Amino acid sequence: MTGFIAALTEAWSELRIHKTRILLALIGVALSVAALTTVVGLGNMAREAMVQGQEQQSGRPATLSVELYPEGGQLEQASVQTALEAVAERYAVAHSSLKLSTNVPFQFPDGVVPTETLVVDAAYGIMRRVDMVQGAWFAEQDQDRLAPAVIVNQAFYQRLGNPDLRTAPTVQIFQDRPVTAAIVGVQRNDWPEAMPRAMILAAHYDRTIAAEALSMPPAMELWVPEDIAEPLTQAISADLRAQFPTASVNVFRSDYAAFGDPFAPTQLVVGGIAGLVLLLGAVGLLNISMVTVRYRVREIGIRRSFGATSGRIFFGVMLESVVATFVAGVAGVMLAIAVVKSPWVQEQVAAGLSELPPFPLEAALIGLGAATAVGALAGLVPALVAVRVKVIDAIRY
Amino acid sequence: MISPQPNPADEPLVELNQVTRTVRLSDDQSLDILRGVDLSIRAGDHLSIVGRSGSGKSTLLNILGLLDLPSAGEMRFAGQPVASMSEKRRAVARGASVGFIFQQFNLLPGRTALENVMTPLLYARGRQFWRREQLAAEMLDRVGLADRMREKPHKLSGGEQQRVAIARALVRSPKLILADEPTGALDVETGQAVMALLDGVALESGAALVTITHDPTVAGLAHRHFRLQDGRLHVGVLAA
Incomplete structure (x- = not known):
């Protein structure tokens, strides 16, 4: 337990120390998550509008x-x-x-x-x-x-x-x-x-x-x-x-879904676009993470000399990435909620909707889950690099 | 300076028996950096190791600090054969029992002196982890930096940075302190002050201190003197 809390403390401390660099790196992730969540949210709202229209027409x-x-x-x-x-x-x-x-x-x-x-x-x-x-x-x-x-x-x-x-x-x-x-x-x-x-x-x-x-x-x-x-x-x-x-x-x-969900292909296209947006954000983050780890090789060596195990170094680098992207995810989701719930956007996407759906929880969860997954994936490669660092060489780096 | 003599009855903290370290070069040839090194270090020992650049001093220090492993020969750390210890066990033993002091201080940039000294305690457990801030502050007080603990490394002088590094090396009360050219980046006067401090703090804690140095004055502070030449360790010679 102490080990986990210590790793979390260490990760948070790293985020705090490198806040400017991390902030810049995470803007991309936050925007990607915001885009993903907005697309899913708007897609959901547009789908709801179409469904309501169809239900009025055919039940x-x-x-x-x-x-x-x-x-x-x-x-x-x-x-x-x-x-x-x-x-x-x-x-x-x-x-x-x-x-x-x-x-x-x-x-x-x-x-x-x-x-x-x-x-x-x-x-x-x-x-x-x-x-x-x-x-x-x-x-x-x-x-x-x-x-x-x-x-x-x-x-x-x-x-x-x-x-x-x-x-x-x-x-x-x-x-x-x-x-x-x-x-x-x-x-x-x-x-x-x-x-x-x-x-x-x-x-x-x-x-x-x-x-x-x-x-x-x-x-x-x-x-x-x-x-x-x-x-x-x-x-x-x-x-x-x-x-x-x-x-x-x-x-x-006689209802619109009698022969299957007619909106499934649309949903698939929207999901594909959202996934692509997120992938671009992930690649950007991975790039920055790799550069960051190379910059921190000496620091990793010093930590190893104090008794940090390779598992702890791996976990620390991963956790930093996951904690950071989770925070970016929260920011992205909040931005997406602001966009999706804006009256102007709702008017454009779901004009005439009798029941405006609430912001889809599913979109928020997808956004947060995707951010965390991107963090884990973008942290994995640098974490493996960090573990392979030779302590003796790293200290002299 | 009065110093306690090691008790011969004590179990050696580190014991090297015919240790050799060989590295493979890019042209597939091998180079013996250390050859048949015998060394025994006990609690309270103060050793100096001198030698030319490339003589294997840092390699020996890395082996003593469990950062590297011998290619041949036997090494025991706190009675345990190092060859049978896993990487994780060696890391845990290193964190709990070894304190490193580097020539270039190696303080973590962007962190205050206090945060730097707290860093090794992040890898400790129980009381040491939960009381890390208090322990780090006490240690900085011991090295005379109580009023500088919120400063970041770039705001500290070389002597102050090395004192922070000493506080960081000692904060987990190690049994073995390994100092690699601790005064190499300092002027003579500051170097002497830093060595006096290191010697004093090691003495107080009863830890063994191994100093690698080019400086005969620094080496002269030790009780036992060694010289590394062509990978072989010679006893009792001060001149580098």
Whole structure:
């Protein structure tokens, strides 16, 4: 124990004595680590932005889509809905949503416009990361409203004249029996030129939308753990085929990761660039370490004459390098955090991200681990050189 | 100067029996630097070794200090045959029992006098390691540098630097002090003062002192005198 503490004390003392030279040498390492950590951090953030976008478009991994199509006969809307809801309950799926796309005639100030409307359950908001810009996503109590709750996109809201949400604005559904719906939230447009779009709860659709508007039976989305997605697909398929022998049952993974992680190649390229940056830093450090050891040959000889064993000399040179690069690594990681967390950088990399991820711990650990590994590698060669120093020659050096 | 005589009954600290050191030259020939050297050193001994440049003085000193090994012959250190000691054991024994003083002082640059004297204690264990600063300060006080301990070598005179080197050599209370031309880089007056100090401190501690020198005055301070010529050690001759 004393030996380890003594070696640590010695290493720290060496760093203190040669602080200017070491500082200059370590600037390269600190910058390399900062570059590596920043690339990993920004890569992670960009990936998160892409993942969130994909999850909004196609659902989180693993999302199972369940669809039934009539084959030759008729499929009754209500029985399909009941069967789908029973499936979610039977397989204890925590997040499931009915999904039915239709056109609903909403009354805008400039006239009635058939508007693309999605019938969903409350879980859909979480499953699809629905990004709200005003108001809130459907709550449990919205099912009990007399006037059906509706969430509209920004284009819809704008066309309505941007009424103040605090005044509980309503919108008319223009059909044989007009219905007044209450706007509870505004969703971000999917793209800049998006058309008006609305969402209503499945619990309300039978009293909101005229039956003739519903040409297709409802589908369902289930958010399930990835490891059971495959057996669940098989089981649900078999289950529904048994219930609807004349229908075509289609159960499949519809999320972006259905055929593997599409971001893996990008991640690999980013990692490769980061590794290259670090390698350059390591070569620079190794170069400086070699020069340093040659400069310290006499000192090593003197230490050996005082009783320093070759193991201690090896450990000391290694430790100096590792301690120094670890300190440089900490500085590099702090710099990287400052860069990655800067609002301007976040705006450039992850614009429109609904949930900004925290600085990835993984990037910080990779940065620190890489710095330490570089220190160990860059210290290894000089340490071997130091051990091979002939004491007698070194003292006279 | 009153000095204690070594007790013949004591176990020799270092014993060389027909020691030879041969080096291989670049043209594949061999050169005997030391030939059949016999020497016995006991606690409290004070030896001087004189000889021309290239006579093998430093090689003998390196062998005595466990920095080098004989090519032939037998050497015992504290009763142990050196040939059977591992490199690590020799390093540990060297740290615990041998103190080196070099002609060019060999102080570590950039460190204060105190840090230089503390350096050997970094390789000690237990109390010596944990109390290294106090021990180093006490030793610097003993060599008269209590008020200069925070100075770095380049701010010290030659005599002061050699006193720091003496303090560093003695801080682990070695049994054997090996001084290689300790006054070689000093003027006569400073050299005498440094030797008086070294002699006094060695005497106080009861350590054996081996001095390699060209200076007959310095050699005259020793109790036993040796001369190296052509790799052979001759007893009792002062003139170099």
